[in-house]
Amino acid sequence: MTRPEEPIDDRTLPAPADPWKTIDRPVPTVNFGDPDATVHVSPADRTAYLPGPNPTASTVHIPPTAPTLHADVTAQTVRAQGETRFGPGVPPAPVATPAWPETATAGRPRPLWRRVVSLLSTLLTLALVVVIGLYVWQQFRPLVVESAAVAVPQPAGNRCNVTVDVVATVHTNGRRGVIRYQWLRSDAGPGALLTEQVGSGQRIATLTLKWTFTGVGTTTETATVNIIEPSPLQSSTDVTYRCRRG
Known part of the structure; x- marks a missing residue:
């Protein structure tokens, strides 16, 4: 029933929103350009600024439905075999220590008198060992x-x-x-x-x-x-x- 004094609105009402359509919605992808660039995302206006000669031309507006993104690609990056890891939690790559150069020492020949003294000392030691050995053998050998x-x-x-x-x-x-x-x-x-x-x-x-x-x-x-x-x-x-x- 309608009242005569009110105009008739014959517009069609929009269909109610389906809540299931918003589930598993993919997050929009944002391309930052240079992989080595630093991206600063502000949670207030959700605007990403990319470095470049014209900062205003490199402004990217993130839709409201996208989550807040904090990215710092300037952190340490480690590349393993078949895998690339980066971030503040990755340990720094070991730096190879340069080897000390080997210095060749020039051998100096010993004087002749030192060699003669060394030879005589060796012969005297050998003779002393032989005498002591004979004495011990004479003292401890059995009766024959x-x-x-x-x-x-x-x-x-x-x-x-x-x-x-x-x-x-x-x-x-x-x-x-x-x-x-x-x-x-x-x-x-x-x-x-x-x-x-x-x-x-x-x-x-x-x-x-x-x-x-x-x-x-x-x-x-x-x-x-x-x-x-x-x-x-x-x-x-x-x-x-x-x-x-x-």
Whole structure:
């Protein structure tokens, strides 16, 4: 129903705005020109000024729907392999330190007398080491039996019922040690194991066997000294006994 006093408005009302059409609307793209230029965006009038010979000609007006943009392309830029990163959070690229030039030192030959003194010192040191080594080896090397000889200093002759001394003379290297030995007689079994103590510097040791003969007759026997330690060695001699009492 209309009132007669009011004019009739026959204009068509516009269709209501669809709110879904504003969702996911792409933001307008603004090209700033030179990629190395600095862009200052003011939030008041949303106007971007680009550097150039004519600043008024490089003014870009951003629509109201565009967000406020603060860009500073003058910050540090790092270019990696296949990737470019820039901004205040990117660490600065390391700067290669120049290498110090190598200086060649000219070698000066030593004087002749210094070389002679060095040679003599080396020879003296070597001789001293050899002498000390020989001394230590002489002091700590073990006892060695070098040779042995057995003899009868006073033979029995024509005496009857006599005791003969059989003496073994043993030559050593002069070191301290113990000789272990036994006497072997041809008329009996092996004798007991005996020992002889040798002092330091003693190069001759005397081992004595007392062999007693009794009865009437003539015989020739053999006495052998058998050295067991420090190295095996044997030496023998003949002992003759004659008794013609009748």
